Amino acid sequence: MNDALRDLYREVILDHSRRPRNYGAMDAANRQSDGFNPLCGDRLRLFLLVEDGAVRQASFVGDGCAISTASASLLTEAARGLPEEEALQLVENFRGMVSGEGEPDGASLGKLTVFAGVRDYPTRVKCATLAWHTLRAAIEQSGETVKTE
Amino acid sequence: MISAPAYDLEKVRADFPILSEEVRGQRIAYLDNAASSQKPRAVLDAVDHVYETGYANIHRGVHVLSERATEHYERSRRRMAKFIGAQSADEVIFVRGTTEGLNLVASSLGRYALHEGDEVLLTGMEHHSNIVPWQMVADLTGAKVLAAPVTDRGELDMDGFAALLSDRTRIVSVVHVSNALGTVNPVDEIARLAKERGAYLVLDGAQAAPHLKLDVQALGCDFYCLSGHKMYGPSGIGVLWGKKRLLEAIPPYQGGGEMIRTVSFEGTTYAEPPAKFEAGTPNIAGPVGLAAAADYLDGLGIPEVAEHEARVREYAESRLAEVPGLRVVGTAREKAAVVSFVVDGVHPHDLGTVLDQEGVAVRTGHHCTQPLMERFGVPATARASFGLYNTEAEVDRLAAGLRTALELFRP
Numbered sequence: 366m367n368d369a370l371r372d373l374y375r376e377v378i379l380d381h382s383r384r385p386r387n388y389g390a391m392d393a394a395n396r397q398s399d400g401f402n403p404l405c406g407d408r409l410r411l412f413l414l415v416e417d418g419a420v421r422q423a424s425f426v427g428d429g430c431a432i433s434t435a436s437a438s439l440l441t442e443a444a445r446g447l448p449e450e451e452a453l454q455l456v457e458n459f460r461g462m463v464s465g466e467g468e469p470d471g472a473s474l475g476k477l478t479v480f481a482g483v484r485d486y487p488t489r490v491k492c493a494t495l496a497w498h499t500l501r502a503a504i505e506q507s508g509e510t511v512k513t514e
Numbered sequence: 515m516i517s518a519p520a521y522d523l524e525k526v527r528a529d530f531p532i533l534s535e536e537v538r539g540q541r542i543a544y545l546d547n548a549a550s551s552q553k554p555r556a557v558l559d560a561v562d563h564v565y566e567t568g569y570a571n572i573h574r575g576v577h578v579l580s581e582r583a584t585e586h587y588e589r590s591r592r593r594m595a596k597f598i599g600a601q602s603a604d605e606v607i608f609v610r611g612t613t614e615g616l617n618l619v620a621s622s623l624g625r626y627a628l629h630e631g632d633e634v635l636l637t638g639m640e641h642h643s644n645i646v647p648w649q650m651v652a653d654l655t656g657a658k659v660l661a662a663p664v665t666d667r668g669e670l671d672m673d674g675f676a677a678l679l680s681d682r683t684r685i686v687s688v689v690h691v692s693n694a695l696g697t698v699n700p701v702d703e704i705a706r707l708a709k710e711r712g713a714y715l716v717l718d719g720a721q722a723a724p725h726l727k728l729d730v731q732a733l734g735c736d737f738y739c740l741s742g743h744k745m746y747g748p749s750g751i752g753v754l755w756g757k758k759r760l761l762e763a764i765p766p767y768q769g770g771g772e773m774i775r776t777v778s779f780e781g782t783t784y785a786e787p788p789a790k791f792e793a794g795t796p797n798i799a800g801p802v803g804l805a806a807a808a809d810y811l812d813g814l815g816i817p818e819v820a821e822h823e824a825r826v827r828e829y830a831e832s833r834l835a836e837v838p839g840l841r842v843v844g845t846a847r848e849k850a851a852v853v854s855f856v857v858d859g860v861h862p863h864d865l866g867t868v869l870d871q872e873g874v875a876v877r878t879g880h881h882c883t884q885p886l887m888e889r890f891g892v893p894a895t896a897r898a899s900f901g902l903y904n905t906e907a908e909v910d911r912l913a914a915g916l917r918t919a920l921e922l923f924r925p
């Protein structure tokens with residue numbers, strides 16, 4: 366197997382795709398949003414519990430490729446405890462990193478930097494960002510299904 | 515299983531310049547022919563030849579270049595009439611591809627034939643381009659769109675099909691060969707049943723043209739569509755064939771230059787087919803490339819091509835059967851050169867990326883057949899589709915790539 370593949374499918378990503386964290390519907394959720402990538406059929410539903418302007422808990426259900434599943438799983442961990450403003454900033458930061466368009470702030474991305482390799486795979490960028498677009502919609506409460514194109 | 519090869523494969527491969535392109539240090543194994551096929555040198559040269567020796571607008575100029583361009587264009591129409599077995603070249607309309615052909619038929623035949631309460635019968639394995647245009651014209655006319663069921667093997671359920679036919683059925687539109695599964699549909703039987711009810715029959719031949727010897731008259735249909743880019747011709751050109759009587763009867767599709775006889779603000783009269791359906795300056799060089807592709811295919815012999823592809827596909831099916839957890843979607847008894855599959859625990863999109871890294875090009879996704887994916891309960895499949903130049907060695911690379919994917923994704 367070549368190094369480029371290892372660079373994309375880092376151990377953390379494979380681990381989260383096989384055993385996604387915070388997987389399941391959340392009864393206590395007060396925000397919810399759906400994401401859909403028509404190109405590959407990936408779908409996910411994101412649940413948030415937002416209290417006092419901060420994300421207390423996040424979970425998701427869905428069906429997708431390794432990149433989109435791991436991205437959603439790591440998102441639910443990263444978003445937890447963040448004030449809404451910071452969560453939205455993280456969305457931008459993450460998008461900038463995987464699309465190669467921004468100067469990612471490594472410190473705030475933390476563990477999420479495992480997705481940096483995605484920028485070399487233009488067709489996979491949307492897989493990585495699907496959950497994040499959905500997070501923004503849930504926070505902004507647009508209530509519509511988010512499409513990645 | 516060893517039998518004499520249908521043609522000299524190495525020589526044929528050398529006709530396709532792109533096949534010697536290297537990606538990441540390897541020759542590319544191009545197994546995405548159902549999406550679009552690569553072009554032989556003869557097609558590229560034919561297109562260049564038009565631009566270099568006889569290009570101008572057609573049907574308009576009195577000057578020599580316009581005459582030459584018109585001759586190139588009309589000769590290509592005659593060539594394509596022969597390729598599909600049309601009675602006359604006037605029945606051959608040049609369109610952008612199957613999508614435009616189907617939109618033309620849905621719009622023009624739909625406005626001619628459909629009324630409130632009429633029905634259009636499709637199947638559950640149609641490409642979106644043979645679904646959406648019918649929904650659009652159904653909205654306009656008050657007709658209803660129905661879809662015949664598909665069996666677990668991916669064959670058309672003929673009892674279910676017959677049960678949905680009624681005296682309300684005005685149009686039947688069916689894919690000749692399924693792009694997602696490879697199923698070859700029993701179009702003779704479909705034609706017989708449609709005729710019994712007096713329904714018009716439209717066939718989507720996008721996937722049939724590169725694999726089956728066509729004879730539109732013997733098929734018993736009223737309209738037939740194909741895309742040049744899937745049969746080794748250029749992109750942006752295709753053929754809509756229709757019975758002359760019907761092409762005369764149905765209203766035009768687009769309005770503009772070339773499609774008229776006289777224009778005045780009191781009223782306009784239309785040209786005869788095919789001009790009636792070719793408004794505006796068409797793709798002029800495209801038909802010439804398409805005719806060259808027809809020459810190329812007929813030069814090898816379509817039955818020989820089909821025989822070769824069947825051998826490669828059967829080899830692929832046997833190699834894929836060795837991959838643990840792999841399931842082929844679509845196991846019709848009559849199949850063209852397509853193997854669609856899913857692998858337990860590995861999403862098709864990830865398979866596609868791993869295979870791409872190994873220099874193997876396959877398609878992953880819903881293949882523009884979302885209702886069919888739903889029918890099989892999968893969001894997507896990976897699809898290897900073979901062309902006249904594919905080899906068993908390329909299939910071996912596919913199998914090796916799948917093993918790499920399993921190592922990576924299976925815990």
Ligand SMILES: Cc1ncc(COP(=O)(O)O)c(C=O)c1O
Pocket residue numbers: 548549610611612613614641643644689691692693718720721741
């Ligand atoms: C069965 C089938 N029908 C229709 C189409 C549409 O053809 P095109 O995209 O060339 O218009 C395709 C290919 O995309 C196809 O495979």
